[in-house]
Amino acid sequence: MTRVTGDWIKMPAAQAVCEMIAQAGHQVYFVGGCVRNDLLGAPISDLDLSTDARPEQVIKIADEAGMRAVPTGVDHGTVTIVVDGHGLEVTTFRKDVETDGRRAVVAYSDRLEDDAHRRDFTMNALYAAPDGRVIDPLGGLADLKARRVRFIDNPGDRIREDYLRILRFFRFHAWYGDAAEGMDAEALAGVAANLGGLETLSRERVGAEMLKLLAASDPSTAVGAMAQIGVLGSILPGADPRALPVLVHLEAQRAPDPLRRLAALGGGEVADRLRLSKRDRKRLALMRDAMGSTEGAGELAYRHGANLATDVVLLRAAQTGGQVHAGVWSEVETGAQAVFPIQPADLLPTHTGPALGAELRRLESLWIASGFTLKREDLLP
Incomplete structure (x- = not known):
């Protein structure tokens, strides 16, 4: 039997919430990213719980146990329980009744299987009991082991429930997929058949998803596939992925920088199309302007700082397919310190x-x- 073994599942706050709900006679499981990432050996940031208890029941159970319950997403079945400064989201099992590609009308359910079927990918429909036992209702373990990102049931149906899942598919492939094995053919067919749905998404959601995708260790395979199938052109007209794998190679030993990688893609009206923050807009504009200037590395560092100069050195080399000569970093350091x-x-x-x-x-x-x-x-x- 497969189990999750990370320290996170033993956290007193998490176990206290699970015990509280179970003692009230309800099912309760950890679900999603914490289970998936534990099995992959990847970092875990959030703990999410799923239960057959209705939101009002969760709030009542927490109140009676002396725990603080916050109705953070009660309209969607989510209650956050705060224990010892830790907030755990507890969401009632749900099933979709009606969707329009952006939002779903859901009904609560008593069955874990219903809850699993409304999720996006099989690797995200993995549950863990409080003792660590993994429950796999849809074959997600095999897909996770193969690092295969696969939609649950029919890809087209899943996509039409929320068109953002098109971008999530490529993001999850960039983070968790096996680039050597390629992408799921049925998923790609579902994406191609539903490209028009991207136009219905808010720019904020698209921007947030793209930055998450570009923050992967090497997103170049996923972005290249997005370009081939028409996704990249739909959200960023004029964007070109050819410089991205070169940039990723040049960035070796550096932390992934999604905004620098966004600059490498090019395209028009990027800041508006992705509804970037003011800070990100300014930095992206500086990078793109400086890429086309005649200023050397030292001058860039003198005028804009070492970080911006580093960005531009890497971007220029990625555009030309060249290498970065070793002496350029001393130029950057000298320029940054010059007065x-x-x-x-x-x-x-x-x-x-x-x-x-x-x-x-x-x-x-x-x-x-x-x-x-x-x-x-x-x-x-």
């Missing part, structure tokens, strides 16, 4: 007004061209 030795007062009264600004720019250009080596006395007459 222009001339102050406006040094040029007064000989230069004033617009002439002062022009002279400062001229001297700064000479100083940058020297590799930041010219000193104050070298620049002043």
